[in-house]
Amino acid sequence: DNARSVSTLDFKNAFVESGIVPEVIAALDPSVSFYVSYVAADGHNELLLPGTQLAMSEKGGPTEFSVEGLNNATNVTASSRFLIYLLDADAPARGNPTARNLRHFLAGNYTVTPGQNSTLLPTAQKLTALTTQFQPFTRFVEPDPQPNTGVHRFIYALYTQPAQFNNAGFESVGMEAETANWNLSRWRTQLGLGPAIGATFFTIDTGANGTTG
Numbered sequence: 001d002n003a004r005s006v007s008t009l010d011f012k013n014a015f016v017e018s019g020i021v022p023e024v025i026a027a028l029d030p031s032v033s034f035y036v037s038y039v040a041a042d043g044h045n046e047l048l049l050p051g052t053q054l055a056m057s058e059k060g061g062p063t064e065f066s067v068e069g070l071n072n073a074t075n076v077t078a079s080s081r082f083l084i085y086l087l088d089a090d091a092p093a094r095g096n097p098t099a100r101n102l103r104h105f106l107a108g109n110y111t112v113t114p115g116q117n118s119t120l121l122p123t124a125q126k127l128t129a130l131t132t133q134f135q136p137f138t139r140f141v142e143p144d145p146q147p148n149t150g151v152h153r154f155i156y157a158l159y160t161q162p163a164q165f166n167n168a169g170f171e172s173v174g175m176e177a178e179t180a181n182w183n184l185s186r187w188r189t190q191l192g193l194g195p196a197i198g199a200t201f202f203t204i205d206t207g208a209n210g211t212t213g
Helices: 008-017 184-191
Strands: 033-039 045-047 064-068 082-088 102-117 125-129 151-160 198-205
Touching: 008 033, 008 198, 033 151, 033 198, 064 102
Parallel strands: none
Antiparallel strands: 033 045, 033 064, 064 125, 082 102, 082 151, 102 125, 151 198
C-alpha cells in the first residue's frame, strides 16, 4: 500500500521534473494535494502518486478522487463545487504530439461532504460527483497509447468550479465536444477559471519514440 500524503511542493516539483511545466502547462502552484485512486495490477486500489508509471493493465477509470488542504485554497467555501479533467499531453506520440492535449475525461459538480474521507488516505476528503443530476462533459475514455509512441504523460487537474456551471453545462459558454488539440488556456478563459488548485499525473511507457522524461 503506497497511500501516503504528498506535499503541494512535491506535487509542484514533480510537474517541473517531468517537463509538463512549462512544456504543457505554463505553471502550476497547487494549493491542495489532489489524489486519484486506481486499480493496480494485483486488483487492489492504490493511491496515484505524482509521476507513477502505470502498466497498460492499470489504465482503467479512477476509483476515487480526494483532496487534502482544501482550506488552503482561495475562494473555496463549504458549498463550493469542483471540476476535474484527464488529458494525454503526448498524443499520439511523445516525439510528435500533434493531438496535444487529448482529453480523456472532463466533469464538474464534484463536492466534498464533512466526514466523508478517502478510503485509502483518511486525512484526505473524498470528492463526490453529483451524478444523479449531472453527466460528465467528456465521459471517461480509457487511455490507449499505441506501441512505440514513447512515454505518455497523463494529467489530472482539479479546479474550483464557477457557480454559473452549478446548473449549466460547459457548452453554454461555447465549449466544443472535440477532444483532440484541446487548448487549455482558451478553455480556462471560456469558463472563467482561475489556476488549477491541484493536479497529479501518471505515465505509460509504450517504448521507443523519444521516451526521455
